[in-house]
Amino acid sequence: MTNCKDCGEKLSFLSTITGGVLCANCKNIYESKLSKAEEEILLRKKVTTQQLELLQNQKKKELIDLYFRIFNHFEADSEFDKAEIETLEKIQESLNLTNGDVKFDEYLRPHTYIYSTREENKLPIIDGLNIHGASPVILKKGEIxxxxxxxxxxxxxxxxxxxxxxxxxxxxxxxxxxxxxxxxxxxxxxxxxxxxxxxxxxxxxxxxxxxxxxxxxxxxxxxxxxxxxxxxxxxxxxxxxxxxxxxxxxxxxxxxxxxxxxxxxxxxxxxxxxx
Ligand SMILES: [Zn+2]
The missing domain is CATH 2.30.29.30 (Pleckstrin-homology domain (PH domain)/Phosphotyrosine-binding domain (PTB))
Known part of the structure; x- marks a missing residue:
């Protein structure tokens, strides 16, 4: 017999066969905490350690969906600002999502370049470019x-x-x-x-x-x-x-x-x- 991870109550047959670890009551509480955390992230453009710990308990697919909901929301208003970029990067890193998972090169990376040129008047720099199976790139003096x-x-x-x-x-x-x-x-x-x-x-x-x-x-x-x-x-x-x-x-x-x-x-x- 399995018990609820949060309150210790015996799990119903139904929640056991659907792979649940929480009873119906605790599941509701958890889900409302999740949506509250998501709302706060969108509002404050900031993610806290507690929020990340809460979010972490979900399956990878749900984490990726969450990432893109936040991405789309941030993208909807206008260009990304520093807080939005940093929040998405922190979520990606803390929830162990790969660049492939969140299609970083396709979605967020171009925004980091726009932000850098517009707000910081410079371009991002790539250090130590390593090309698999090719000879090293020989750069000229002062070349980045x-x-x-x-x-x-x-x-x-x-x-x-x-x-x-x-x-x-x-x-x-x-x-x-x-x-x-x-x-x-x-x-x-x-x-x-x-x-x-x-x-x-x-x-x-x-x-x-x-x-x-x-x-x-x-x-x-x-x-x-x-x-x-x-x-x-x-x-x-x-x-x-x-x-x-x-x-x-x-x-x-x-x-x-x-x-x-x-x-x-x-x-x-x-x-x-x-x-
Ligand atoms: Zn419970």
Missing amino acids: IHYADSAVLKEMRSISLGYEGGSHGVSFTIMKGVRYHVGSHKGHIKRETKLVETSRGVLIITNKRILLHPSPRSKPISIPLNKVLSYNCFKNGIEIYKDGREKGYFFVIDKSGSIEIFGICLSYLLGQRAE
Whole structure:
């Protein structure tokens, strides 16, 4: 027989089979404490140790749901302020939620970059970037990394699509024993300009340049910030034009939050802050 974790009363058959550890009465009390804690977190933009201890007792899925309810509420009013960012980071850390659980890179991280540039007039710094399976990134003197994420470089290339309009030739007999051959011709080569993958690796933005740290057997790319003519952010990546080079570089990035962050960094570093 199992007893209620809080009051020690014998648990009903129903609460035992549904995996409960609290009796109906204590469960109600616990749930009202939970919703009160959540209300206070939203109101005060602050989370206390007692609140965290209370929240901890829930299943991971419930914790993730709670995180996103708070995230959405904070996001609804306007840009995130420092208290909101810190509260979410504290909740994530104290409740042992991973960056993957809360989709940190996609959701909260871009807000930390917006906050830093707007309120602190600086960009976050990434220390000790460690790229699994790649050689270390060699930085120049005084160079600091602001962001990095994996990317595939695509460039416009003229590619052959083979021959078009060719024929194999036909031959027919004009008179017995004489075959007349209408020669084959190859037509013309059809070409098309297309974005093709030319490298891949980790795209890094520093205070001095944009750098593609290549995967093995891929080519590195380094674009000093003072050579950036223009850039465009798209849903699937960033296009960068470099001074002295007709064709642009298109870096395909599959995380939407990362594209935003690269855009925020570029805009800040190139002094084009949209106010
Ligand atoms: Zn009880």
